Amino acid sequence: MKDVFDYLEEEDLLRNLPEALPQMEDETAAKRIENLVSERMQAEAKQQKKWQKRRILIAAVCCLVAVGVFARKPIAAYFQRILHYLPGVGVYINDTDAEIYEVQIDNPVQEKDGVRVELKGFYCENNMLKGDFVFTGEGLPTEKNGKDEIVDELSEKYEVTYYYGEKSRVIWFSGCGWHISNEGKVLQYTPHCSERLYLKDGCYDYAFSIKGFDEKIHLKVVKAKTTENPEDLGYSVTKNGTSLIAKANLDGDTIQLEYYQIPSAEVAQAMEDYYQTGIILCPYRFAPLEDYAYIQNAAGERMRGHLESLENGGRYTLKGTEKDFPLTLHHSAYTGTDREKQEVEIPLTEGAELPQMKFHYGTVEFLSAMQEDVIWEDEDSERTEEATKVTVRYKTVPAKGIRKMYAANLRYLKEDDFGVERDWKQTNEFLIQERSVYLPRGKREKLTFSLENPSYWVGGSYDVVIEKPRSKK
DSSP states (O other): OTTSSOOOOOOOOOSSOOSOOOOOSOHHHHHHHHHHHHHHHHOSSOOOOOOOOOSOOOOSSOOOOOOOOOOSTTGGGGGGOEEEEETTTEEEEESSOOOEEEEEESOOEEEETTEEEEEEEEEEETTEEEEEEEEESTTSOBOOSOHHHHHHHHHHHTOEEEEETTEEEEOOOSEEEEEEOTTSBEEEEEEEEEEEOOOBTTBOEEEEEETTOSSOEEEEEEEOEEESOGGGGSEEEEETTEEEEEEEEEETTEEEEEEEEEOOHHHHHHHHHHHHTOOOOOOGGGOOGGGTEEEEOTTSOEEOEEEEEEBTEEEEEEEOOGGGOSEEEEEOOEEEOOOOOEEEEEEOSTTOOOOEEEETTEEEEEEEEEEEEEEEEOTTSSOEEEEEEEEEEEEEEEOSSSEEEEEEEEEEOSSOOSEEEEEEEEOSSOEEEEEEEEEESOOOSEEEEEEEEEEEEESOOEEEEEOSOSEEO
């Protein structure tokens, strides 16, 4: 799913708005949220998302938690986001006044010589066309000289040309994904399109041709449907500024259920930080992954099916009939974050009292701090160093209230280390986090760290009831 199942979460609110919105827990939280939203609105551009190298296995469902935030102007604008419904793509959340267009494709699937290509997820943001070409099939080649060379081979073999009026040009792909078997067989090749269109009044027809395939693929760009009301998109539940929306269509004995998540500012920030800072995202109260999100039929039975990603949501394909309605989509609480951070000095001498650091939504309790002499080895080279490994363990105890903090990142403040590692394990109640720093050999009495990127659950679970299918075939 796109990033997860989706998006987003619960919240606190600011004073001095005329709208009838939920009341905040405290003014300090309100001010922090106001600052957070201001940062988001003033940013000139989002940083490119990067995966950081980490030892941790983070739960496969990128949870996001939404915190309903609202404030005075200009913050109020954040809650007047326009929602664009894009068939086959999902929902685009527009908080930047971008022009969003739906892309209609008359023949999105072509097959030849054992290769199938499908155009998926296409839409247009301002004048940038975005989407994926998904190649699969037995006719795809086998990698022989390394993955870099096979990607070059694929991009040349399946070169895409873009036509607009009397002009044309070869598409430059912004990136690609691929899946290769252990034997080197290419199972899937997915180049990502990010192509500038010439959008002119009355000129919204375009075409692609893919080398090796016979037919051109024709696209029509039209204005996307818009709404400010999540309920216009389907059955909806909103808590603390985060909405979970679902709708279903019935075709014989197949149910297609689409859901979308519209996050609050804190939940959206948590998702962004997941890519940029490695914030930890966990299911509510560390529940099993299968309990994070699921669908029940009218008899209360869980339904299983295939899930694929959509923009800000996902689509389930399930076996079922009209007798299974009403359906219930269950989703546990989302994770939110803010900019709160605190410096902490950790004593390393034996018997020293370890600190406790109080945050707005919980308290970080340090459990142990130890140092030992080791040989540090660089994973990417043969370099080794005599080092001292300092390992700090800690847990987070949540405070009472809507938001319950369960984790925070611990960052070493100096730049004299050879490397750092982090790990964690969960108990029935807490996440036990561990941070290790490799330093030049030598005993130390204390080290200074920064506690930041707090993770906290916002509110309770969501249950969206889909009373009946929107369409039947």
